[in-house]
Amino acid sequence: MANYLIISASSDIGYETAEMLRAKGHKIFITSREEEKLEILKNKFECEGAILEATNFTEVENIFDIAIKDLGSLEGVVSFSGSVILKPAHLTSEAEFFATINANLTTAFAVVRAAGKFMKNGGSVVLLSSAAAMQGLANHEAIAAAKGGVISLAKSAAATYAGQNLRFNVVAPGLTKTKLTQKITSNEASLKFSQGMHALGRIGEPSEVARAVEFFLDEKSSWITAQILGVDGGLSNVQPKAKI
Secondary structure, three states: OOOOEEOOOOOOOHHHHHHHHHOOOOOEEEEEEHHHHHHHHHHOOOEEEEEEOOOOHHHHHHHHHHHHHHHOOOOEEEEEEOOOOOOHHHHHOOOHHHHHHHHEEEEEEEHHHHHHHHOOOEEEEEEEOOHHHHHHHHHOOHOOOOHHHHHHHHHHHHOHHHHEEEEEEEEEEOEEEOOOOOHHHHOOOHHHHHHHHEEEOOEHHHHHHEEEEHHHHHHHHHOOOOEEEOOOOOOOOOOOOOOO
């Protein structure tokens, strides 16, 4: 059994990942930005956890230190911190742009930085990107920039820390039914349009993305690093079949 740190476990995909890992007997340490959610999850998964502002480098370092002391060791970490914004560049404010970069890229960098310092015996780091970083999608400029940065960050980190057997991989979902995407998925017209963009004709479920995260975390995947796995119904690589 292994020990894992799950950052932003209160997200829908984070919750599913935590549930999968605990079901297999792994130990986890979780974080959330909200005390109420954190307490609910700690009781649910019978684990320890802490409040975390994941854009803060010092706080992220402290979480790694606390998690290792609680668990005894740390074999893997995954960060689910992120946000969604769908606007063309000319309608995106400076504040919105930097908020998007901070929520998605700064948090990922903070995790990579802390992992390099604390995971000297190797392990697995999984970051979350998006199909929007691999396929040009209209009105995705800010989120594509942030999530594209996550992919480049992971590849560079995989090269830097390979010598300490520390692996970095990325899961890049298509549109997935979560709280973050509720504005899209709760609207029948936008949902139908989005489904049509995916070759498989539907959007994803959090558990489907969580399975990919679990795969990268698993010690059996110890010869896999610097890889980007699109869990996206074909969105990033396949054009939907034209209606005849």
